[in-house]
Amino acid sequence: MYMPRSEKVWITIGGVVLAAFFATVAIDAFVMGATPPSDPKMIDPAKVSTTPPFDKPGLVQVGPKEYDANMTAFTFGFGPNVLNVPVGAKVNFHVTSKDVVHGFEIPGTDVNMMIDPGFVNSASHTFDKPGKYLILCNEYCGAGHQLMMATIIVGG
Ligand code: CUA
Structure with a gap:
């Protein structure tokens, strides 16, 4: 299938941004411990x-x-x-x-x-x-x- 070069570039950028977003969420949640129950300022x-x-x-x-x-x-x-x-x-x-x-x-x-x-x-x-x-x-x-x-x- 023919795809203009500019379109491939944008699909790649979109994929990279999406991957970076998920990586950030994963790092916040699992590495930084930013999940709600572990935040000491929160309480049930x-x-x-x-x-x-x-x-x-x-x-x-x-x-x-x-x-x-x-x-x-x-x-x-x-x-x-x-x-x-x-x-x-x-x-x-x-x-x-x-x-x-x-x-x-x-x-x-x-x-x-x-x-x-x-x-x-x-x-x-x-x-x-x-x-x-x-x-x-x-x-x-x-x-x-x-x-x-x-x-x-x-x-x-
Ligand atoms: Cu008003 Cu407690």
């Missing part, structure tokens, strides 16, 4: 209660004045619902949802996240002033949305 929302660190939500001291706050959001609350930290503590919030989309806002700070089921979202804040801070849900999540809150007590 149905298994939050049994997946560390969210099986034991709360504070973990990670430095002289630094803490990880591993927290769960659910209808209609946060786990845990009270955090006690010393003045000057830097807190790294790692939050996931057990059910629907929630918000995670600490008024008076720049912490304001959307918490999607299946993902772990993170933000940090250093609490330099003593006092009581609220964590509020700012995404409508159902009948108890306005009751969904937690407290951070920054003490001496």
